[in-house]
Amino acid sequence: xxxxxxxxxxxxxxxxxxxxxxxxxxxxxxxxxxxxxxxxxxxxxxxxxxxxxxxxxxxxxxxxxxxxxxxxxxxxxxxxxxxxxxxxxxxxxxxxxxxxxxxxxxxxxxxxxxxxxxxxxxxxxxxxxxxxxxxxxxxxxxxxxxxxxxxxxxxxxxxxxxxxxxxxxxxxxxxxxxxxxxxxxxxxxxxxxxxxxxxxxxxxxxxxxxxxxxxxxxxxxxxxxxxxxxxxxxxxxxxxxxxxxxxxxxxxxxxxxxxxxxxxxxxxxxxxxxxxxxxxxxxxxxxxxxxxxxxxxxxxxxxxxxxxxxxxxx
Amino acid sequence: xxxxxxxxxxxxxxxxxxxxxxxxxxxxxxxxxxxxxxxxxxxxxxxxxxxxxxxxxxxxxxxxxxxxxxxxxxxxxxxxxxxxxxxxxxxxxxxxxxxxxxxxxxxxxxxxxxxxxxxxxxxxxxxxxxxxxxxxxxxxxxxxxxxxxxxxxxxxxxxxxxxxxxxxxxxxxxxxxxxxxxxxxxxxxxxxxxxxxxxxxxxxxxxxxxxxxxxxxxxxxxxxxxxxxxxxxxxxxxxxxxxxxxxxxxx
Numbered sequence: 254x255x256x257x258x259x260x261x262x263x264x265x266x267x268x269x270x271x272x273x274x275x276x277x278x279x280x281x282x283x284x285x286x287x288x289x290x291x292x293x294x295x296x297x298x299x300x301x302x303x304x305x306x307x308x309x310x311x312x313x314x315x316x317x318x319x320x321x322x323x324x325x326x327x328x329x330x331x332x333x334x335x336x337x338x339x340x341x342x343x344x345x346x347x348x349x350x351x352x353x354x355x356x357x358x359x360x361x362x363x364x365x366x367x368x369x370x371x372x373x374x375x376x377x378x379x380x381x382x383x384x385x386x387x388x389x390x391x392x393x394x395x396x397x398x399x400x401x402x403x404x405x406x407x408x409x410x411x412x413x414x415x416x417x418x419x420x421x422x423x424x425x426x427x428x429x430x431x432x433x434x435x436x437x438x439x440x441x442x443x444x445x446x447x448x449x450x451x452x453x454x455x456x457x458x459x460x461x462x463x464x465x466x467x468x469x470x471x472x473x474x475x476x477x478x479x480x481x482x483x484x485x486x487x488x489x490x491x492x493x494x495x496x497x498x499x500x501x502x503x504x505x506x507x508x509x510x511x512x513x514x515x516x517x518x519x520x521x522x523x524x525x526x527x528x529x530x531x532x533x534x535x536x537x538x539x540x541x542x543x544x545x546x547x548x549x550x551x552x553x554x555x556x557x558x559x560x561x562x563x564x565x566x567x
Numbered sequence: 568x569x570x571x572x573x574x575x576x577x578x579x580x581x582x583x584x585x586x587x588x589x590x591x592x593x594x595x596x597x598x599x600x601x602x603x604x605x606x607x608x609x610x611x612x613x614x615x616x617x618x619x620x621x622x623x624x625x626x627x628x629x630x631x632x633x634x635x636x637x638x639x640x641x642x643x644x645x646x647x648x649x650x651x652x653x654x655x656x657x658x659x660x661x662x663x664x665x666x667x668x669x670x671x672x673x674x675x676x677x678x679x680x681x682x683x684x685x686x687x688x689x690x691x692x693x694x695x696x697x698x699x700x701x702x703x704x705x706x707x708x709x710x711x712x713x714x715x716x717x718x719x720x721x722x723x724x725x726x727x728x729x730x731x732x733x734x735x736x737x738x739x740x741x742x743x744x745x746x747x748x749x750x751x752x753x754x755x756x757x758x759x760x761x762x763x764x765x766x767x768x769x770x771x772x773x774x775x776x777x778x779x780x781x782x783x784x785x786x787x788x789x790x791x792x793x794x795x796x797x798x799x800x801x802x803x804x805x806x807x808x809x810x811x812x813x814x815x816x817x818x
Contacts, residue, residue: 437673437681437689444670447659454619454657455728456645456674465680
């Protein structure tokens with residue numbers, strides 16, 4: 254069996270991510286475990302958005318909504334003393350899937366700018382709903398007493414254990430996502446993105462496939478939200494703010510739409526830039542903005558598109 | 568032989584002040600190639616749009632294979648066996664030629680709620696698609712990106728996608744439009760090989776193509792069908808000559 258250069262590079266990148274905790278321990282910089290875990294959590298959210306944005310052409314500007322729903326699905330049960338991780342994360346997935354089903358069923362009847370605005374409007378509605386939840390902290394948010402409990406060796410209060418749980422979920426989702434976009438199902442949503450009238454003319458009814466993809470992306474975004482709440486050990490409605498949706502979308506575009514791996518690179522680079530630049534100056538956003546503009550202008554297929562292992566278009 | 572496959576009754580479509588189709592009645596018999604000709608703006612593409620399910624008629628009914636399809640959307644009509652080509656080439660540009668046809672096969676064979684197995688490695692999709700590509704003469708271009716095909720090849724690809732859906736009726740909207748002489752002759756030859764197997768409704772401006780392919784011709788002017796008949800009948804029809812063909816267009 255021939256192992257492609259692409260597989261070797263991606264495997265190597267995965268190995269590097271797996272080596273972050275031991276290296277951080279050796280160099281006595283535990284902060285990096287935290288930073289890279291955060292990157293990978295956003296990478297999961299970005300990859301889930303790429304599924305519908307990059308492959309399905311659905312420009313959802315409200316992806317942070319699922320992040321928020323997932324976070325509250327951890328925070329609210331925890332507030333009532335339910336700290337079981339299976340319950341919390343299961344709730345995160347189910348609740349965000351249901352929200353995506355409702356939001357998708359309505360917004361997928363529109364297209365173009367209207368689709369962008371409706372998904373944005375739904376996310377902002379949930380943001381204000383979060384603010385109005387006085388019991389759960391309103392706009393101050395909610396502090397988690399403890400991370401989700403799974404029992405056995407999966408103890409998320411151990412930074413390294415939590416790190417590998419996140420890495421495993423990211424890798425699993427990348428593998429599943431790759432199968433998904435190559436499957437019959439994936440071919441339908443990609444065909445509908447490429448040319449919807451033609452897809453309809455050959456006999457596909459794209460709506461149900463797009464809605465399914467929307468729900469898969471939403472539920473994965475919800476899982477990323479559950480992870481994020483555990484990461485920060487608190488949650489606020491800010492998780493759902495539209496700037497957060499924009500940030501996730503930016504990770505996808507920066508890394509390369511329709512590549513799955515690209516958004517992982519996008520998430521890592523964006524958070525790394527934020528981290529490095531904010532250490533240099535308080536006005537780091539003045540440097541970040543133009544940098545991002547340059548990348549988008551000169552790397553039309555994102556950072557991943559610059560690598561020699563990037564797949565051809567299509 | 569004289570079984571009606573497609574029956575159009577009183578079909579009307581209005582765009583603002585323009586009556587694009589005015590009580591159109593038309594029967595397409597199973598096995599025939601039925602050409603619809605007429606000057607620009609006569610309403611031919613509007614008629615195709617209503618037959619394919621992209622435009623909703625204001626009045627009238629369409630029966631296909633004995634079933635009322637007036638209210639069915641385009642994907643459902645496609646699954647019933649009504650395939651089409653578009654006036655302006657419509658393909659999946661970012662996919663290979665073979666992918667394009669395999670997608671058409673997929674739409675008609677089994678479900679698409681399959682999430683794991685690679686669709687590009689399914690012989691049940693790829694093999695029929697390859698056969699259809701060979702049949703339209705694109706076998707050697709199977710792996711080329713659809714966007715990179717020549718214009719004539721893209722039109723052939725559209726025909727291949729329509730054929731891959733195993734249609735009972737093929738709606739062709741100006742299949743030789745924009746083609747050079749050689750390309751259009753190749754397309755006419757291709758359609759000639761299909762006309763014995765499939766019922767075809769052909770909208771076309773190229774009179775050479777129409778008169779060499781059509782068994783019957785309907786003439787549309789100002790949204791109405793003013794005559795239907797065999798090519799000699801239509802050619803000899805005074806009203807048609809005056810309204811449309813003109814003296815120099817006499818074949």
